[in-house]
Amino acid sequence: MSTVTTTSAAAAPLLRRDLTNARLPKWAAPGIAVLAVALGCGIGAGAGLKSHLQWGLISAVLFLALSYGLAAKVEGRRQAKDRFATSVVWVAFILAVVPLVSLTVYTIQQGIGVVNGNFLSHSMKNVISAGPGGGIYHALIGTVEQVGLATAMAAPIGLMTAVYLVEYGKGRLAKVVTFFVDVMTGVPSIVAGLFILSLWNILLGFAYSGFSGSLALAILMMPVVVRSTEEMLKLVPNELREASYALGVPKWKTILRIVIPTAIGGITTGVMLAVARITGETAPVMMLVFGADFINNDPFNGPQQSLPLYIWQQYALVNNDFGYARAWGAALVLIAFVMGLNLIARGIARWRSPKAGH
Amino acid sequence: MTSSPPATSAGRDRRPRRDSRVGDKIFFNLSRGSGILLLVIMAAIAGFLAYRSGLALSKDEGNFLTTFEWTPDAPKPVFGIAVLAFGTVISALVAMAIAVPVAIGVALFISHYAPRRIAQPFAYLVDLLAAVPSIVYGLWGALYLVPHINGLTAWMDQYLGWTYVFKTTMPGATPRNLFTVGILLAIMVLPIITAVTREVFRQVPRMHEEAALALGATRWEMIRTAVLPFGRPGIISASMLGLGRALGETIAVATVLSANNVLSLHILDPGGGTFAQNIALKFGEALPFGRDALMASGLVLFVITLLVNGAARLIIARRKEYSA
Numbered sequence: 001m002s003t004v005t006t007t008s009a010a011a012a013p014l015l016r017r018d019l020t021n022a023r024l025p026k027w028a029a030p031g032i033a034v035l036a037v038a039l040g041c042g043i044g045a046g047a048g049l050k051s052h053l054q055w056g057l058i059s060a061v062l063f064l065a066l067s068y069g070l071a072a073k074v075e076g077r078r079q080a081k082d083r084f085a086t087s088v089v090w091v092a093f094i095l096a097v098v099p100l101v102s103l104t105v106y107t108i109q110q111g112i113g114v115v116n117g118n119f120l121s122h123s124m125k126n127v128i129s130a131g132p133g134g135g136i137y138h139a140l141i142g143t144v145e146q147v148g149l150a151t152a153m154a155a156p157i158g159l160m161t162a163v164y165l166v167e168y169g170k171g172r173l174a175k176v177v178t179f180f181v182d183v184m185t186g187v188p189s190i191v192a193g194l195f196i197l198s199l200w201n202i203l204l205g206f207a208y209s210g211f212s213g214s215l216a217l218a219i220l221m222m223p224v225v226v227r228s229t230e231e232m233l234k235l236v237p238n239e240l241r242e243a244s245y246a247l248g249v250p251k252w253k254t255i256l257r258i259v260i261p262t263a264i265g266g267i268t269t270g271v272m273l274a275v276a277r278i279t280g281e282t283a284p285v286m287m288l289v290f291g292a293d294f295i296n297n298d299p300f301n302g303p304q305q306s307l308p309l310y311i312w313q314q315y316a317l318v319n320n321d322f323g324y325a326r327a328w329g330a331a332l333v334l335i336a337f338v339m340g341l342n343l344i345a346r347g348i349a350r351w352r353s354p355k356a357g358h
Numbered sequence: 359m360t361s362s363p364p365a366t367s368a369g370r371d372r373r374p375r376r377d378s379r380v381g382d383k384i385f386f387n388l389s390r391g392s393g394i395l396l397l398v399i400m401a402a403i404a405g406f407l408a409y410r411s412g413l414a415l416s417k418d419e420g421n422f423l424t425t426f427e428w429t430p431d432a433p434k435p436v437f438g439i440a441v442l443a444f445g446t447v448i449s450a451l452v453a454m455a456i457a458v459p460v461a462i463g464v465a466l467f468i469s470h471y472a473p474r475r476i477a478q479p480f481a482y483l484v485d486l487l488a489a490v491p492s493i494v495y496g497l498w499g500a501l502y503l504v505p506h507i508n509g510l511t512a513w514m515d516q517y518l519g520w521t522y523v524f525k526t527t528m529p530g531a532t533p534r535n536l537f538t539v540g541i542l543l544a545i546m547v548l549p550i551i552t553a554v555t556r557e558v559f560r561q562v563p564r565m566h567e568e569a570a571l572a573l574g575a576t577r578w579e580m581i582r583t584a585v586l587p588f589g590r591p592g593i594i595s596a597s598m599l600g601l602g603r604a605l606g607e608t609i610a611v612a613t614v615l616s617a618n619n620v621l622s623l624h625i626l627d628p629g630g631g632t633f634a635q636n637i638a639l640k641f642g643e644a645l646p647f648g649r650d651a652l653m654a655s656g657l658v659l660f661v662i663t664l665l666v667n668g669a670a671r672l673i674i675a676r677r678k679e680y681s682a
Contacts, residue, residue, distance in 0.1 A: 051506065051507075051513075053507070054509050054510060078576055078579070082576035082579070084578075085581070086578070089463045089464075089471045092460045092462075092464050092466075093467040096460055096461075096464045100483075102498075103494070103495065103545075104490075107494060107497075160389040163389045164393045165393065168386055169393075173393065177394075179668070179671055182598075182671045183400070183671070184396065184399075186598070186599075186602030186603075186605075186663040186664070186667040187403065187606070188605065188607075188608070188633075188634055190606065190634045190638060190656065191407070191656050191659060191660045194407060194637070194652070194656040195402070195403040198409075198410050198653060202649075203406075219399060231557075250381055250382055251382050251385075252381045252384070252385035253381065256385075276489035279491065280490070280494070281491075282493045283608035283609055283637075283638055286609075286641070308609070311493045312493055312496075312612075315500070315613060324501065327497055331493070335491070342486055
C-alpha cells in the first residue's frame with residue numbers, strides 16, 4: 001500500500017506528507033500569462049492573422065485553458081476552479097481596458113494637433129467646410145448654456161424627489177414614483193427630444209433654440225439625479241436622523257442640516273455624472289437646437305450650436321478629412337470638458353465632506 | 359396639492375411647535391410636488407407621442423408592424439418598423455451578451471481581485487470613462503473600430519458561418535453591420551454596468567465573506583456563495599441601465615451602421631437599422647407628416663424601453679432587501 005503513489009489528496013488522506021495540498025508557485029499565474037501571450041502571438045503570426053484582435057483572443061483562450069489545466073493537475077479541482085475564476089476576471093479586466101484605452105489614446109492622438117487657440121476662439125461662420133480652419137467657440141458657448149439651464153431645472157427637482165422617496169415615501173404614490181423614475185432612466189434621449197419637439201415646438205409654436213434643447217436634456221437628467229441621490233440618502237445612518245429628532249429638531253431641518261450634508265459628497269458626484277451624461281447627448285440637441293455655424297450667446301432665441309452636434313455635423317455632413325480633423329478636435333475638447341467637470345466635482349465632494357466617501 | 363399632512367410624517371413628530379409644523383408642511387409638499395412632476399412628465403411623453411403617432415398611423419398605407427420601407431412623405435405614405443425593431447433588438451442583444459459578463463468580471467476585479475493599489479485608480483478610471491459622450495464612441499467606432507474589426511468578422515464568418523447568423527453574404531464589405539454596432543454598444547455600456555455592479559459588490563457584508571472564507575471556501579467559492587447572491591439585484595438593475603442605453607442609443611449607431619431597409623438574420627452583413635438611428639437620420643429631411651411617422655416609431659421605442667425597465671424593476675422588487 002505504501003508504494004502506491006497518488007496525486008489526489010482526498011482519495012487517500014493518510015498518505016499525505018504535508019498538512020497542505022501541493023500548490024503552484026507564486027509566479028505561476030504571471031508565468032502562464034506570459035506563456036499564453038507568447039503562444040497566442042506565435043500562432044497569430046504563424047497563421048498570418050492580420051488583426052491583433054485575433055492574437056489577443058487566442059492568447060486569452062490559451063491563458064484560461066492553461067491555468068485551469070495546470071491547477072487541476074497540481075492543486076485539485078476546487079483550487080483549479082478558483083484559479084480559473086481568477087483568470088476569467090483578469091481576462092475580463094483586460095478585455096475592458098483595451099478598447100477604452102484605445103478610444104482615449106486615439107482621440108488624443110487625432111485631436112491634439114487640431115486644438116489650438118484659434119480653434120477654441122473661432123466659430124464656423126464664413127468657413128468653407130470642405131477646407132481647413134474654423135473652430136468650436138460657438139459650440140462651446142451653446143453647450144455650456146444648454147447644460148447649465150438643464151442642470152438648473154433638473155437638479156433641484158431630482159434632489160427633492162429623492163428626498164420625498166427616502167424621507168417621506170411610504171404610501172402608494174412613493175411606490176409609483178420610484179417605479180416611474182426607474183422607467184424614466186431608460187427613456188432614450190431621442191424620445192425625450194421628440195417629446196419636447198411635439199410639445200414645445202409644434203404645439204406651443206416656439207422656434208428652435210438652445211432652451212428647447214435644454215428642456216429635453218433636463219428630462220434626461222432628472223431620473224439620474226433622483227436615482228443617485230436616493231442611493232446616497234439611503235446610506236445615511238438612521239442613527240443620525242434619530243439623534244436629531246431626539247434633540248427636538250423638526251424633520252425638514254433634519255433633512256436640510258443633517259441628512260443632505262452627510263450625503264453631499266455622493267449627491268454632488270451623482271449630479272456631476274448626470275451633467276457629464278447630458279453634455280454628450282447629441283440626439284435631442286440635434287432636433288431642437290438646430291446647429292448654427294455662427295456665435296449665438298442667447299439660448300432663448302434662435303438656433304445655437306453644441307459640441308456633440310458639431311462633431312456629428314463635421315463627421316456626417318462635411319464628411320471629409322478636414323471635417324474629421326475638426327470632429328476629433330471637438331471630441332477631444334468635449335472629453336476634456338466632461339472629465340475636467342468630473343475631477344472638479346470629486347475634488348469638491350472630498351473636500352466638502354471627508355467622511356461621505358464610503 | 360392638498361395640504362393635509364400624511365400619516366407617516368405626522369406620526370413621527372407629533373409636536374405642538376407651530377413653526378416647525380409649517381416648515382415640515384412646505385418641505386413635504388415641495389418634495390412631493392417634485393415627485394408628481396416627474397409622473398406628469400412621463401404621462402405627457404406617452405400622451406404627446408401617442409397623439410402624433412395616431413395622426414401618422416391613420417394615413418399609413420402599409421402595415422406599421424410588418425412593412426420594411428420607410429417613405430412617409432411619398433404621395434402614398436408607406437412606413438413600418440419591422441427592420442427597425444429587429445435591428446434594435448439584435449444589436450442590444452449582442453451588446454448585452456458581451457457587456458454583462460465582462461462587466462461582472464471587471465466589477466469583481468475592482469472589488470475583490472485587484473491589488474488595492476491598482477483597484478482604486480482603476481475604479482476611478484472606469485467612472486471617468488462612463489462619462490465619455492456617445493458621439494465620441496461613435497466617431498471612434500466609425501473611424502477606428504470599423505477598419506480594425508475586419509479580421510474578427512472574417513474569422514467569425516469562416517469558423518462560425520455554419521450558425522447562419524454569423525454567415526456573411528458579402529465577404530469583404532466594410533463591417534458597418536449590426537454586429538459591429540453591438541460591439542460598440544457593449545463597449546459603451548460597460549463602464550455604466552461596471553460602476554453600478556461594483557458598488558453593490560462593495561456593499562456585501564464583510565461578515566458574510568469572512569464567514570465563507572473561515573469555513574475553508576476558496577476565493578471563488580466565497581464569491582459564488584456570498585458576493586453574487588447578495589449582488590444579484592444590483593447586477594440586474596445595472597444590466598437594465600445598460601440595456602436601456604443600448605436600446606435607445608442614437609448617434610453611435612448612426613455613425614457606424616450603413617443603414618438600409620433589409621431585414622437579414624446575417625448580422626455580419628452591412629445594413630439594417632434601429633429605431634433611434636432611423637429617427638436621427640430621417641429627421642432632418644422629414645416633412646411634418648414624416649415627423650409624425652418618426653414619432654410613431656419613437657413611441658414604439660419608448661414602449662419597449664418602458665416594458666424592459668418595468669419588467670426588470672419587478673424582478674428586483676421581488677427580492678428587495680434593504681436593511682437599515
